[in-house]
Amino acid sequence: MDLAPAFAEALDIFVRYLQIDTSNPPGNEKPAARFLGSLLEREGIACEYIETQPNREVLVARLTGDGSKRPIMLCNHTDVVPVEEQYWDMPAFEGIVRDGRVYGRGAVDMKGCGVMQLMAFLLLHRNRVPLARDVVFCAVPDEEAGSTWGMKWLCDNRPDICDVEFELSEGGGGADRFAGEDVKLFNIATNEKTICWLQLTAVGTPGHGSRIHHDNSLVHLMRALLRLEDWDRGITFTPDTTAYIDRLAEAGLIPPRSEKDALEAQIARGGELQAAFMNTLNITEFRSGIKTNVVPAKSWAAIDCRLLPGQDPHDWLRQVREVVADDRITVDFYRRGEVEPAAVPWDTELFHTIRAVLTEAMEDAVVVPSMTIGATDNRFLRARGIPAYGFIPCLMSGAERAGFHGNNEFLTIDNLNMGVELMYEIVRRIAS
Numbered sequence: 001m002d003l004a005p006a007f008a009e010a011l012d013i014f015v016r017y018l019q020i021d022t023s024n025p026p027g028n029e030k031p032a033a034r035f036l037g038s039l040l041e042r043e044g045i046a047c048e049y050i051e052t053q054p055n056r057e058v059l060v061a062r063l064t065g066d067g068s069k070r071p072i073m074l075c076n077h078t079d080v081v082p083v084e085e086q087y088w089d090m091p092a093f094e095g096i097v098r099d100g101r102v103y104g105r106g107a108v109d110m111k112g113c114g115v116m117q118l119m120a121f122l123l124l125h126r127n128r129v130p131l132a133r134d135v136v137f138c139a140v141p142d143e144e145a146g147s148t149w150g151m152k153w154l155c156d157n158r159p160d161i162c163d164v165e166f167e168l169s170e171g172g173g174g175a176d177r178f179a180g181e182d183v184k185l186f187n188i189a190t191n192e193k194t195i196c197w198l199q200l201t202a203v204g205t206p207g208h209g210s211r212i213h214h215d216n217s218l219v220h221l222m223r224a225l226l227r228l229e230d231w232d233r234g235i236t237f238t239p240d241t242t243a244y245i246d247r248l249a250e251a252g253l254i255p256p257r258s259e260k261d262a263l264e265a266q267i268a269r270g271g272e273l274q275a276a277f278m279n280t281l282n283i284t285e286f287r288s289g290i291k292t293n294v295v296p297a298k299s300w301a302a303i304d305c306r307l308l309p310g311q312d313p314h315d316w317l318r319q320v321r322e323v324v325a326d327d328r329i330t331v332d333f334y335r336r337g338e339v340e341p342a343a344v345p346w347d348t349e350l351f352h353t354i355r356a357v358l359t360e361a362m363e364d365a366v367v368v369p370s371m372t373i374g375a376t377d378n379r380f381l382r383a384r385g386i387p388a389y390g391f392i393p394c395l396m397s398g399a400e401r402a403g404f405h406g407n408n409e410f411l412t413i414d415n416l417n418m419g420v421e422l423m424y425e426i427v428r429r430i431a432s
C-alpha cells in the first residue's frame with residue numbers, strides 16, 4: 001500500500017489542527033472536535049458531538065465490526081496546556097513547518113497522535129477493512145486540567161461509549177536514546193503515577209519590618225521547603241517497575257537487578273528514569289507577604305508530589321510532616337488523584353500486536369511495558385479494568401519529548417509519518 005498520499009494528507013490536517021487554539025484553561029475545544037469531525041463526516045462517517053460544558057465537546061465516531069470481538073477505542077485529547085509566547089521562537093498556534101519539523105502547541109501533546117489515530121481510522125474506512133471489533137475514535141476535552149469535562153465526564157455519564165476491550169492513548173511511546181545509547185526503545189504504558197499535591201501553611205507573628213524579628217512565617221516555611229528539597233528518598237521498586245527493569249536488562253540497556261549497586265547508580269543519574277523509581281516532589285507555588293515593611297504572619301506553598309502506584313497518600317503525608325518537623329507549619333492535601341491508579345495487564349492481544357508490528361518494522365526495536373510518570377486519561381479506563389495503554393507509535397528524540405508542556409514544541413514529519421503507518425497497522429491487526 002502506497003502511504004505517500006496519506007502522509008501528505010496527515011501533514012495538512014496536522015498543520016490546520018495546530019492552528020486551533022485549545023489552551024486549557026479555558027479549553028474551548030468545540031472547534032477542534034468539529035474540525036476532526038468534519039474530516040470524518042465528509043467521508044460518510046457519522047459523528048456524535050457531546051457537549052460537556054459551553055464550547056467544549058467530546059467527538060465520538062465508530063467503525064462497526066462484526067461483533068465477534070469487543071471494541072477498541074482510539075482516544076486523544078483536543079486541549080493543550082497554555083503557552084508562554086515570549087519563550088517561543090515562533091508563533092505557537094500557526095502550525096509552522098520548518099526543517100522537517102512541525103511546530104506548535106500540542107504537536108507532541110497530543111494533537112500529533114490524534115492525527116495518527118484519525119488517519120488510521122480513515123484508512124480502515126476507505127480500505128473497507130473487514131473488522132471483527134468496533135473501532136471507536138474518541139477526541140476528548142479537558143485532559144490538561146483534570147479531565148472533569150472530558151474523559152472523567154464520559155466515563156461517569158456515557159459508560160456505553162467507554163465499554164471497550166482495549167484503549168490506546170498517550171503516556172508512552174518510542175525513544176531514540178536511552179542511557180547515552182542510540183536505541184529504538186518503545187514504552188507501552190500500562191500504569192501511571194498518581195497526583196498527590198500538598199499545601200504547607202506556616203504561621204508566625206506579624207510585625208514591623210524595622211525590628212529584630214524571630215517568628216517570621218516566611219522564614220519557617222523556607223527552611224521547611226529546603227528540608228523537603230534535600231530529602232533523600234532513595235529508590236523504590238514496585239511490581240510495574242520490576243517488570244520494566246527486567247525487560248530493559250534483557251535488552252542490555254540497564255544492569256540486571258542482581259547487580260543492585262550498578263542498577264541503582266544508573267537510575268540515580270536522573271531524568272525520567274529516576275522519576276519512575278521514587279515519589280517525586282517539586283515546590284511549585286509560593287505566596288507570602290503584603291508589604292515590604294510588614295513581617296508576614298502567614299505564608300503558603302504548594303508542592304507537586306507524584307506517588308508511585310501502591311503508595312498510600314496518607315502515609316506520604318505523614319512522611320512529609322516528619323521531614324517538615326515544625327509545629328508552626330501545617331501540611332495538608334491540596335489535590336489528589338480522582339481515581340486510584342490501577343495497573344492493567346501487559347500480556348494481552350493488544351500488547352503482542354503492538355510488539356509484533358514494531359519488531360517487523362524495525363528488527364532492533366525493544367518493546368517494554370512501562371509506567372507513565374505523569375497523569376493521563378488512561379487512568380479512568382484502567383479504573384474500569386480496561387487495558388488502556390499509553391502509546392504514541394513513533395520514535396521521539398529528547399528534544400521532541402522536551403516539548404511536552406515545554407517551549408518550541410514540535411514533532412518531526414518523519415515521526416508523523418511513522419506514527420500514521422504504525423498506528424494504521426496496529427489497529428488494522430487488532431481489529432480485523
Ligand SMILES: [Zn+2]
Pocket residue numbers: 077109110143170
Ligand atoms: Zn497529553
